Amino acid sequence: MSVAPIDYLLSRRSSKFVQAPGPTDEQLSLILQAAMSAPDHGRLQPWRFSLIRGEAIERLADLALSATKAAGLPLTPQKEASTRSWLAKVPLLIAVACRMDHANTKIPEHERLLATGAAVTNMLNAIHMLGYAAFWSTGLGTYVDEVNEALGFDGLDYRFMGYVAVGTPTDAPLPLARPDYRQFVTEWTGG
Numbered sequence: 001m002s003v004a005p006i007d008y009l010l011s012r013r014s015s016k017f018v019q020a021p022g023p024t025d026e027q028l029s030l031i032l033q034a035a036m037s038a039p040d041h042g043r044l045q046p047w048r049f050s051l052i053r054g055e056a057i058e059r060l061a062d063l064a065l066s067a068t069k070a071a072g073l074p075l076t077p078q079k080e081a082s083t084r085s086w087l088a089k090v091p092l093l094i095a096v097a098c099r100m101d102h103a104n105t106k107i108p109e110h111e112r113l114l115a116t117g118a119a120v121t122n123m124l125n126a127i128h129m130l131g132y133a134a135f136w137s138t139g140l141g142t143y144v145d146e147v148n149e150a151l152g153f154d155g156l157d158y159r160f161m162g163y164v165a166v167g168t169p170t171d172a173p174l175p176l177a178r179p180d181y182r183q184f185v186t187e188w189t190g191g
């Protein structure tokens with residue numbers, strides 16, 4: 001039985017714990033191409049992605065954990081161990097950054113960040129539609145300059161926005177009751 005596209009949007013769930021297999025190269029192309037359909041004021045195309053796979057994931061763990069400690073941020077041995085064991089299984093991380101393009105003063109900064117967030121949402125939905133799962137995380141030294149720079153996203157020109165872990169969920173995600181949209185919607189009638 002085929003699933004209606006709208007049902008994919010209604011059923012998406014994040015899964016932090018993912019393992020191989022991750023998307024094939026062809027599927028990854030579709031996922032990244034889906035990001036290009038995000039709304040984007042001024043067509044600035046501010047989104048930037050860096051793929052981190054295989055042994056590079058362990059190298060990122062080394063970098064992020066040591067830079068976090070060097071920056072004086074709290075990191076317990078338990079947190080370090082759980083981060084390493086999480087990442088040991090993740091087949092693909094997509095690092096996300098927003099290019100700030102300071103020469104353009106017309107489009108406010110927050111709109112560029114929103115466009116990049118929308119691009120990530122498109123990827124999360126594409127990942128789900130292709131039968132994989134993902135988790136957007138702003139751990140792993142997201143807010144540590146040394147990590148941003150090492151990934152090629154220096155703080156002058158980019159805002160680093162974290163990582164999307166992609167793969168096959170280690171456990172079937174349970175359906176999550178979502179709130180009733182009526183709690184968040186009003187109608188303005190101009191009166």
Ligand SMILES: Cc1cc2nc3c(=O)[nH]c(=O)nc-3n(C[C@H](O)[C@H](O)[C@H](O)COP(=O)(O)O)c2cc1C
Nearest residue numbers: 012013014015016134135136137138139161162176
């Ligand atoms: C920008 C952004 C950053 C996030 N960073 C984290 C994070 O560092 N740790 C975490 O537990 N969840 C984080 N989340 C939340 C998860 O990605 C996920 O959305 C949440 O667990 C709810 O699951 P759901 O997407 O199935 O509703 C982040 C979400 C967003 C949008």
